[in-house]
Amino acid sequence: MIRFLFISILITVVIGCKTNPDAVLTEKINPIEYSMDNNAKLILEYPEISSISIGIYKDGKKYTKYYGEIDKGKGNKANDKSIFEIASVTKTFTAYLTAQAVLDGKLKLDDDIRKYIEGSYTNLEFNNRPIFIKDILTHTTGIERKQFSEILAKMFSIDVTNEERKEIKEYGTADFVDDLKKYQLEVTPGEKYNYSGFVAPEILALILEQVYQTTYNELLEEFILKEAQMSQTLMNVNLEDKKYVLNGYTTNNRLVEPMQMPLTGAGGGLKSTVPDLLKYIEFLLEKDNPVVKEMQKPLFFDEEEGDQYGYFWMLGDDNIMMHNGGTGGSVNWLILIPESNSGFTVSFNYNGDMANDLINYIASSIVDDIINYPQKNAYFIVRDAIRENPDNWKKIYKKIKEETKEEYDFDDPNMLNSLGYELMGQDKIEEAIEVLELLVSEFPELSNPYDSLGEAYFMNKQYDLSLVNYKKSLELNPKNDNAVEMIEKIKTIKKN
Template sequence: MKSKLIYILFIICISGCKKATTKNDTELAQETQNNPVEVSMDTNAANFLKDSSVTALSIGIYKDDKTYIKHYGEIDRSKGNPPNDKTLFEIASITKTLTGTLAAQAVLDGKLNLDDDIRKYLDGDYKNLEYEGQPILIKHILTHTASLPSNNKGINELSRKNEDSLSFKFAEVEGKYSKDLYFNYLKEITLDTVPGTRYRYSNLGANLMGHILETTYEKSFSTLLDEFVFKKAGMTNTKMNLNEEEHSRLANGYDHKGNLMPHFPMPIKLWGAAGALKSSMPDLIKYMQFQLDNSNAVVQESHKKIYQEDDDEWVGYFWRVDENKEGAFYHHHGGMFGANTYFYVYPEYKMGIAVTTNVGGGRAASVLGEVADGLLDDLKPFGEKSISRAISNVCFEDVDKGIQYYHQLKKENLNGYNFSNENELNVLGYRLLRKGKIKAAIKVFTLLVAEFPEASNPYDSLGEGYFEDKNYELSLLNYKKSLVLNPENDNAKMMIERINNISRK
């Protein structure tokens, strides 16, 4: 329906224009409108830009040996300056996948072993980097299971304050950081669990991998990126530090309120292995092609599943790896205070998707994630379609009818839609919640709990729905249930404490 509408609007526009187009222009426009990839890009971009918090979007797709890149909106609100192929975006933690690729290269070169104790590559005594005699190994760093802190000293403390000026204070702390401070902090750390047993995302650990790679090759991290990734992939527009001309092409970043955000501190004083790269969409496409080359031994190694989170989710060399009956795919999200990027490679579909915006924060990340999901749902050549997208429009008009439609599709076309992934209904519930449709969101989250009664996250989401509805009794009940099912759910712990504090007032 949406694709047809775009085509009709295009025809109206053409017929109403006074200036005649040439035959070639008309044929080109017709070809664009009939191309399913282009239609999907335009349709999903239009939905993205309906959200008032975002103004710019760039999409890159590699499919059937063809490259598609389109840019939408404007980088700076009301400035009329759309992103383009030369625009540089902060890709943040997408950087980690390149760090993982270098680590895979080092393993194949015999420079590293996944079971190496990381202290083999550190100068000095780090007796603290073990728990009950179990040391941190290389594979624990790569899979975020090393039990290391999330960030450099001082960053987590800032995050807990949740102040409006957080981003600038973060930039100030990072800008003053040095390698000496980094290693001093590494000696202060006390592990609280056996390495390799618990996933805990760590930028500090990713930077440590940068140091380890420099030590093994006796080359700078930037040199290794250039030698083993950039030159082989043909990436000429991906940089750690920028010169004056390159900096002029770096997109300004904003929060969801439209406030200008700081860029990641430059020059990079540590290794930048956790998230300091900036890249253009054409370069991200080249990286996509590089990662889709299954004949490349380094790519194969970097995609190996090392740590299993649950039945169909793994972690590889910093890659998130999801596997279902349609095959495995590899992805990562990168977010800074003024940037969000999703990057996916689907070897089974011989396709890659990258979407990026210059707005940071969870709200923009959620909307951008919907774009990536929509593109995949439109373009994948086989497999189940998204049940969330199938019922979304109906749910926004009448949630009860939407839920009825869900049950109808499940009864009539069980194998045609993805009913097995709890995230489908979870995403839809949060879309409704974000639009202020709290009662409707609660109904979707209630359906989610009914469909996945043994999973922790559905109860957490329903708890949030009731919290937003100020029904603290039911919110507390669901957060407690979520915590029973997953005792490590820190969000549930925090919300239970918050609700108890409200009740005491």
């Protein structure tokens, strides 16, 4: 599972046209489309990423956009008919069905899962603590997916053979139950986050089928797909529609076969389109939906990572709900921002070395853009100005700031700070210093700008100026341990 976080992206490729400040001042661009276009443009600077699909729902309006090409050199762009594996985002559908079952009185979060599985299963407890329903929903069952089944462990390999694919495909409920009976817990359930992949959700699917006396697929259809009018979301793609399934790639542009998902697919088997996922987002954002409110209940806090979990969803500030997915050749995020009546999906048909960092970056950036709507992020226009007009970018910055202060957000110090660190990462120290000096002049009351400028001066071996800025940072924030450490380091260097 990909962890959701803000990543500082270091860009080294220059693309695009010269920034024209007059065009920026006169051209009125929809803030949502501005975010989609600029975030995609930035990510496509990385040669590993060739295709990006983005769908945003905001205040009743839906936006879908596709960038790049599915297969490098072929010019084949994705579109509204394109089908991709949503992988672990499938768990949010299973979460909805589970919340529905709780509200229907079919089960309880603190129920021992063995209550719903025929047999004794004395192996499914540790230290006299059984696995509860809520442990499945928060990935705290203690079940290790790689140790659960030799056959199922192969499905995550991009080098799976045809014979192994056949074994995975033929792996059925009886085999799953047999492996469940043999599995030995080695940790106490409910205490530690340990991502179990699709194994625990399959246990939950068995339970849901038991309490409703129908199949998992029928439950999906009844409670979600039919209600949300999602006609292009399914477990198995028919022959006629296989031409719409996106090819997936990993490192070195290696084509990856779609994941072979056995059993019900409750943990990662769904395929969908961007328009269908926007219908799903709209469905989940309906006001006063008791099932969604149930899913938002905090059930577990991961102290190591600082993450809060509800019904499979990671819960952020202001009721933000997040889930991601990935196969051998794709990654994606689905995020709900109820306070802004919005949500979005973003995906790459690539899951190689940099996929996690890049998908996390673009997801985090879009979240910020939606929260700040209708103001647009000035980062992109300032970044272009710095790179394309190195001698007069500050004049462009000043003009745009003065004349578009209502349209662009210049009040966030992280904007210039991020640009400064981006330049430092490219070893453009002089340029970084220029940006961070502007940051300090714009936000003289904040501690962090001085800390950042101190670091840039230090990297440029301008120790006296570095010391001055670290001292100022510490003066404004006496708890800045980094400043204390750097001040002592600089003093040692100056002594020698």
